[in-house]
Amino acid sequence: MLKSTLAKRVALVAALILMVLALGACTGGLAEASWGSLSLYGSPQNILFAYADRIVMLDPLDGSPVELRDADGNVRIDDTGNPRIWQVQAGQGALAKFFTAPIPLAENTLLAVSYDHGIFEIDVPSARVNNTTGYALSGNAVGDSLLTDDMLYTPLSSNSLTARTADGFSEVWRLTTGQSIWARPLLVDGVLYISSLDHNLYAVNAETGEVLWQRNLGGAMTSAPIYADGYLYIGTFGRKLLKLDTQNSGEIVASYDTHDWVWGSPALLDGTFYFGDVSGWLYAVTDEGDAFANVWEPVQVATRPIVATPLLTEDSVVVGSRDHNLYWVDRETGAVSLTRQLAGEILGNMLLMQPSEENEISRELIIVSTMTASEYVVAYSADTGERIWVYSR
Amino acid sequence: MDIILNPFVSILTVLYGILGQNMVLAIVVFTIIVRLLMFPLTAQQMKSSKAMQQLQPELKKLQEKYKGDREKLAQEQMRLYREYGFNPLSGCLPLLIQFPIFIALYQAIIHALAATPTQLLDLSGRLLIPGLDQFIPLNNMFLGLNLTLPPKIGAGGTLETVVGIALVALVVITTWLQFKLTTPTTAPATGADGKPAPGAGMTQSMGTIMPLMYGFFALSFSIGISIYFIVSNIAGIIQAAMMGRANFRNLFSRPKPPGLATTAGTKIEGKATPIPSKPKNKTGSVSANNKSK
Known part of the structure; x- marks a missing residue:
């Protein structure tokens, strides 16, 4: 009798635990993976891929993890007799994940800012974290930090951007905004341009943190502006690409309507701005002073969001989409010339690697990351779309 | 979905x-x-x-x-x-x-x-x-709290801790209140055959575990969700009260003797509870219950 009652109560508790897990799954984003971020490091250049809770260094020739070597150049061996690869798991098991790319801090030292409140210093030759607990931040870091000779500017989800000394990371000043800051700040002539989800673009004295001006752009911004000839260009959730005059407190001098939110920064080449929106439309426009003009009519190349800034090759504009596809679009006509399907969503930034004798790379490469383990990083020939290598786990 | x-x-x-x-x-x-x-x-x-x-x-x-x-x-x-x-x-x-x-x-x-x-x-x-x-x-800010984050009890400032504790407590209390007020009084551990009444045991366990479970949710999930839990619980209680289904006696009473199962609206403990009306073209007693008592 007692056993029966006990069994039923155990079953009830088990059912409730299952319910907890089910509801936990419903919360989705609380446990979601980060997008991953690609960057280049060293000479010869290697690819740094920061994703989930780790950073790995890849050889751009074949996508294999770089092996650690000792002072004599010999491959280091781990306890099981296998070569040690360049991989860092930040926080040593603590909750840490990366949306941002590591930044070279000094010779043989990288700075990694994790989503979960930490700045980590990594010793490159040994691939070890110098400070395993990290320097605490007051919020989640989604956007890349900007490192100058003496300062580190870190945008945070806690409605702020902090300016810290580059040597000890002590806070010098802090800008507080109405919403999160997810974009890397842009530094031009001592002025930081900071785009915020609170719809405002802030121009701030980089040294003191004094706000020089701020401009409400009518929509949230998740990407940094680009700067050209005294003007800033930025896309917003207000479904616009805007041109702002930095000499006139950010006055809007030209505006271009888009179909949907613009998430990533535009790419600029030969006077043409290329950018996508979250409905998969791709745009190519030129600045005509107080207006923008289409190079070609906008084309909906993808069925899901284009998040990352497009890459520009000699003939093509290359965009990745959440629909798992990578598209090559003719820069002159806007026609899709190539499509390559990947296993996962393309949300993180992409890299364009030039041919390099040092790297023994004979052709231009497009490096793309996805959120799917079987194709974490994939390299394509920029000209032919041929798949060169895949890094998977 | x-x-x-x-x-x-x-x-x-x-x-x-x-x-x-x-x-x-x-x-x-x-x-x-x-x-x-x-x-x-x-x-x-x-x-x-x-x-x-x-x-x-x-x-x-x-x-x-x-x-x-x-x-x-x-x-x-x-x-x-x-x-x-x-x-x-x-x-x-x-x-x-x-x-x-x-x-x-x-x-x-x-x-x-x-x-x-x-x-x-x-x-x-x-x-x-x-x-x-x-x-x-x-x-997503409310009283200095980020609604997208779980309450920072102990880790945040004093206000964050106080509001966090208050929210979790409100979730637990309102869940318990809703459960107690809307759950019919059930018989205790033994049925007519002398064996444990599984429904009663389960209900008692649920009455303890559910509020604690929602308290755990409130600690783990975002503050926005805690607010939803609280409002939803209060709305559930008000709805039950408006329908005359809120059993306020349940808040203070102990479980009923074996064989008695009452719901909100039962006036006197231990007396027969009316059962649904039989169709008019049928015959037979519809009111005899609890005779085993």
Whole structure:
């Protein structure tokens, strides 16, 4: 009798635990993976891929993890007799994940800012974290930090951007905004341009943190502006690409309507701005002073969001989409010339690697990351779309 | 799920705009609206639950009579249900309809608050009404607390800790109140056959575990969700009270003696509870219950 009652109560508790897990799954984003971020490091250049809770260094020739070597150049061996690869798991098991790319801090030292409140210093030759607990931040870091000779500017989800000394990371000043800051700040002539989800673009004295001006752009911004000839260009959730005059407190001098939110920064080449929106439309426009003009009519190349800034090759504009596809679009006509399907969503930034004798790379490469383990990083020939290598786990 | 979720996210955003861009007010009003819209189903479910409760004495007699003959017992139970025009599934159907709606409501709050880049990106495809872009992202701060984060008890400032503890306590208390007020009084551990009454034990366990479980949710999930839990619980209590189904005696009374199963509306402890009316063209007693007592 007692056993029966006990069994039923155990079953009830088990059912409730299952319910907890089910509801936990419903919360989705609380446990979601980060997008991953690609960057280049060293000479010869290697690819740094920061994703989930780790950073790995890849050889751009074949996508294999770089092996650690000792002072004599010999491959280091781990306890099981296998070569040690360049991989860092930040926080040593603590909750840490990366949306941002590591930044070279000094010779043989990288700075990694994790989503979960930490700045980590990594010793490159040994691939070890110098400070395993990290320097605490007051919020989640989604956007890349900007490192100058003496300062580190870190945008945070806690409605702020902090300016810290580059040597000890002590806070010098802090800008507080109405919403999160997810974009890397842009530094031009001592002025930081900071785009915020609170719809405002802030121009701030980089040294003191004094706000020089701020401009409400009518929509949230998740990407940094680009700067050209005294003007800033930025896309917003207000479904616009805007041109702002930095000499006139950010006055809007030209505006271009888009179909949907613009998430990533535009790419600029030969006077043409290329950018996508979250409905998969791709745009190519030129600045005509107080207006923008289409190079070609906008084309909906993808069925899901284009998040990352497009890459520009000699003939093509290359965009990745959440629909798992990578598209090559003719820069002159806007026609899709190539499509390559990947296993996962393309949300993180992409890299364009030039041919390099040092790297023994004979052709231009497009490096793309996805959120799917079987194709974490994939390299394509920029000209032919041929798949060169895949890094998977 | 998107077919329910996307309209919910859109309406929540509209309410946010109308209510002075206050996310807490939007969650409160939206939860109440959904609760009101679901009222006919909730009422049906409560009615069915009460009817089932009132048939218990008859069912118990059948269980005693046909002990060891499951097939016959099932036949007789079905006959009893038919006789009183009671459909045992009538309590499940409203629940089945309500469940995805409440999950969607819960998810709508999470998606609308969009704490992470992926959630914000998802939000772009969920706004079905033009012009809502101007409100994105929704302001997720309330009394200095970030609604997208779990309460920082001990880790934050004094205000954050106090409000965090208050929220968790409110979730636990309102969940317990709703459970106690809307759950029929059940018999304690033994049934007529002397064996443990599984329903009673389960109910008692649920009454303890559910509030604690929701307290755990409140500690683990975002503050916005805690607000939803509190408002939803309070709305549930008010609805039950308005229908006369809130059993305030349950708050203070101990479990009833064996064989008695009462619901809200029962006037005197220990007296017979009326069971559903028999159809007029049928004959036979419908009021004899609790004779085993």
